[in-house]
Amino acid sequence: MYGVKQLFVPATVKEALEWLHQNPQAKVIAGGTDLLLKMRNQAMREVVLVSLHKLKELEGIEILPDGTLRIGAMVTFTQVNRSSLVREKLPFLAEAAVTMGGPQIQNVATIGGNLCNGAVSADSAPSLLALEARLVLENREGTREVSLEDFYLGPGRVDLKEDELLTAIKIPLPRHNKWGGYYYKYSMRRAMDISTLGCAVVCAVEAGGQVSQARIALGTAAPTPIRCRQAEALVAGRFLSPDLLIRIGETAAGEAKPRSSWRASKEFRLELIKELTARTLVQAYQNAGGEYRDEN
Amino acid sequence: MKHQYVGKTVPRVDAVSKVTGKARFVADFQMPGMLYGKVLRSPVAHARIKRIDTGKAKALPGVKAVITWEDVPRIPYCTAGHPYPDSSRRDTYILDNKVRFMGDAVAAVAAETREIAEDALKLIEVEYEELPVLVSPEEALAEGAVEIHEGTKNICGQHQFAQGDVEAGFAASDYVLEEEFRTPIITHCSLETHVSLTYLDENDRLVVITSTQVPFNLRRIMSQALEMNMKQIRVIKPHVGGGFGGKAEVVQEPLNAVLTLKTGKPVLLEYTREEEMVAGRTRHSTVIKLKTGVTKEGRMLAQSMKIISNTGAYAGHGHAVVYSIGSHFAVHYPVPHFSFEGISVYTNIPVASAMRSYGASQLNFAMESHMDNLARKLNMDPLEFRRLNAIKEGEKDPMGYFVNNSYGLAECLAKGEELSNWKTKRETFAAAGANQKRKKGIGMACYCYETTAYCGAEEMSAAIIRMNEDGTAVLYLGSAEIGQGNDTVMAQIVAEEVGIGLEDIHVIGVDTDVCPYDIGAYASRQLYMCGMAVKKAAVKCREMIVDFAAQLFDTIPANLEVRQGWICDKLSGNRLITVKETVWKAHYNMDRPRTFVAEAYHGAKCNPLSYGAVFAEVEVDTGTGKVDIIKLWSIHDCGKVVNPQLAEGQVHGGVLMGMGFGLSEQLLIDPQTGRTYNNNLLDYKMATMMDIPELEVAFVETSEPSGAYGNKSLGEPPCISVAPAIRNAVLNATGVEFNEAPLTPERVLLKLKKAVNG
């Protein structure tokens, strides 16, 4: 039994926002896979919850008139994975979705919860950062949009007001005709594990084989998920080579600020960053149709 | 002789209830008026309790009892579930005025709901006088270290032995290698945590329904801890959701009993997973020094071993595990000169105790890693090096603990060599070139392991068979089914010997009110010990039935025999009457009605060795430090296999447990505060289905003369040699010696980088 004093189940977003405005101390529950765990670990009692599970407006995946892909905040990882739209437009995101947890968690955990929770290990964050996703935030007063990068304020902190809901994630679809992405989740187990390091790369390739542009993002490499802009600059307009890959890795490691914890030492994480940014870049490049023979 | 049931795969007797969700585990028993127990756990690792105030907690509505050390008998007891006399120190009180690890029990509450009990815990006020926290054995053994248990100098146990002249042996050797190995704290992770339900019956006897491997030892220890006689206590073991040694111990039942005695009510005390992983039990972490002298031809002349075992805050099975390590040390590679020194040390960390293989996993990791390192220095093939030095057919255990009357080690090695294509792979992998980022390797390790607990403990099992009037039967067992298939193989034996069908047998195990004494599910003893008791009882039973049939047919028993459920004329082979019909006729016979109840016990002073080998093929990703297992071969000589499917199941589970020990599992503890970091199943890395390797299992069937059907141990052995086989494969792949388990990616990557960078 969780220490819940009251559970409010609104039927519309409007109702939810109104209620949140009246009850600023209330906590929002989506899938609950982070929140309930926290309530248990901290033995919270008398919590007032507002559950989003009946809000149809927060569901669904669609292409908006402006060509961006909209994923409702309550969309689960399973739904992202199974969505034919995601599979067609952003195949790597569909695959990345099922690197998190296991089937039972994926069936319940929402992509909105993953981001709002603010964990640096959130498995959706690197891919969405590399895709330059934007978040739609609403409260009673109105709607605002922030980039995911700006949404992260610091360790475990996000730009979300007490009375606000994340309603959707908007992803500008890559326009380049040769592009590819990849998410490399590095964890101790192949399922049911929090990432030791996550790396996502979205890259576009020129007809001649040069990388025209690459976006590189890392999870669990700094106090928040980050973009590695210096490493990105290094690769733009270049052909991949073993030497370049080493430099990319080192540059990304220079941009990251991993910590030592009982889960992994800083030294280890730095080695992983070097290795994985290079590997993920190669994989994304190949997914974009680029040809690179990896001597591994 | 051809068997009808023994040696065959038959469906588990408890399978249907388990796949339908009907099988009842402790927490599935609900009783009217049942209360929920909760334990207040210490937030500090070492302290004296200066003051406890339970007033506010007691005043909370719904709270029925709050107990502290002042409310429990001040009787120290030993929690190890062994027969008397205790194999470890009596150092545990139901509750004490001192806490010795972070998570130690401080007080307990019984309340109407779990939530009230939890809230009550928060209202208990405790003032601690903190003491220095000793996490490592080094700290605990340091001059002047504070004593965790008074008068012990933090030594839980210590012993040594030697044969020959080990120093002279080293001097006579061409080459001497001395190394240190380390093994981690592992934890059992039974899917069902420790849980018990206690209540008073209509005669005010204490009934304990509990998830245990050792119902009778538990009853004995409870009777001592609570000063009650055994008649006053009834222990019932329903289905148990895994044990692996963690439940070969009295972890929480006496505390729960006190809650019931105070309130007069049934109390369910169920550990949460987080609680289980600090207040349950663990496998001892060890530091093992091995020193070996060899001739240049590779013959071992002398060997010494020193082990420091971290037993944590209480003894549990404590030094008995080190005894077991010592007893297995000298027999695997018998040498003319050897010495052993072992010490178990108290520290302020969770309690280490019995876990599958009882120390042999730690010993084997060190020994088998050392063997490969030695072979490498000698430029010998590690398999040949082992062949040269391992115990041979007919060779005696130098210490005389074990018997070696059925020997399959050489054949296990040969089988593994062939199945894994050892020679070719050793050559091709070595030649594959140093520049590859993913490096392949093959390695192996082997073991020999006990069957029973003798001579560490008295060995005894018993069984009762009671024929129902229609020829079906009830089998009463003191041995504990904990998932391994005990009840099924025992039923197979009854079916075989009595001549009735497997479906005719109902197994009752364990209820101490009706079942006969047995020391329980540990070592790998039950099929060997209890199997023999069941066989004896079943033979008795059959003889009684045949006796009666002889009267029916006016002949003598010697002229009759039972075949496939029939009583037959021995000479002609003619079927006379079925066993079941005979039993029916016996019960409803006007002249000389009779019933059949057969009981037998088996006590033994014999401990046969089982053998086995594991071969591992791996690929090491030198960029990420990950070790991928391409394939494992797990080969065992457990004597005759009584149920192939169950036997294979033991191997499957054991191998994965061994793989965890080798690659990923470790309970991590803050060296400063003694806090356990990863006491949950997300952060403690036992394998998921995605992490399993390809596995091939093979058996080398020798016949153990002292086993009921030529059988000996198999329950524990499969977990033993997996970690060193993997470790040796990594050595083969990378040329780097990892002398500490587990080979986590971090450990592997950083050491490989260091090896490259010099």
Added chain:
Amino acid sequence: MKIECTVNGQREIIEIEPGETLLEMLRNRLGLTGVKKGCEVGECGACTVLVEDEPVDSCLYLAARVDGKEILTIEGLSQGGKLSKLQQAFIDEGAVQCGFCTPGFILSAHALLKRHPQPTEEEIKQGLAGNLCRCTGYQNIIRAVQKASNE
């Protein structure tokens, strides 16, 4: 609060607490003790039940959420006393040891086979990755699912 749902084909109207988990509701209110509790935090899968044919960890799922939904527990699988193919395959292939994880595995596998009647070995592993077993090493569980899928 009151919810209405279908459990194992049976319509139920149940009074629950707002903080009550689906696990607690099924075990304590409906006596469905085949739903096991191994961790209470979504890490072991022992408490797996199907909500609208999808496996969820009932320990980490508020009972309030199943209002209007259909739930299947292990008790609902062998209706009429006949074992399902999957249950039989678990017995035949020796996929059961202590049995504590078994109901969760069977339900995860049941959902998997409904979506993928002929799963590959990799799909089986992915589909059952959220269920932990300490006894069987998973080998025979995979075989059991394969067997049930071939029938």
